[in-house]
């Protein structure tokens with residue numbers, strides 16, 4: 001794959017109208033946020049953000065081989081936004097992994113989302129709420145970085161092929177930033193398509 005290729009994503013600013021995005025943001029601030037830890041070389045390291053997961057029953061999710069997330073039951077607002085994303089993108093999602101970046105120092109490092117529980121070549125859809133943040137993508141074996149600025153109410157759709165060939169991150173910044181909440185809708189092989 002050429003390094004000059006652009007990542008297979010679709011970015012839709014204002015996917016949610018501002019009043020709906022504001023309402024959803026307020027709702028998401030009340031979700032069951034947790035501080036998780038990963039185990040790395042015998043050490044326990046707190047992940048630099050808060051997390052929680054909602055979804056269909058039985059759709060457990062494991063990442064970094066050490067964090068097990070069990071889905072809480074869909075709330076109505078999360079379920080409504082899932083339906084809206086499904087009907088506009090044509091992809092199906094069984095879980096939503098939610099991230100809360102409290103300040104610019106909260107982040108997620110370079111990675112791809114390739115957990116086997118998502119099945120082969122998954123599409124992942126991300127809704128951003130609150131503080132706009134820089135999100136970066138680069139080819140797995142390449143240096144050229146594409147920056148996206150993810151705005152309040154936007155949708156970033158990572159299409160099939162993205163997780164296989166690209167990595168992404170939300171870098172830390174020392175700028176004084178407010179909080180951002182991100183909702184990542186994912187498929188799950190144990191999910192029932194409805």
Ligand SMILES: O=C(O)CCC(=O)C(=O)O
Pocket residue numbers: 097099108113126135150168169170182184
């Ligand atoms: O917050 C973001 O935009 C990225 C989150 C992410 O990459 C993930 O949850 O796997």
Ligand SMILES: [Fe+2]
Pocket residue numbers: 111112113168
């Ligand atoms: Fe990710």
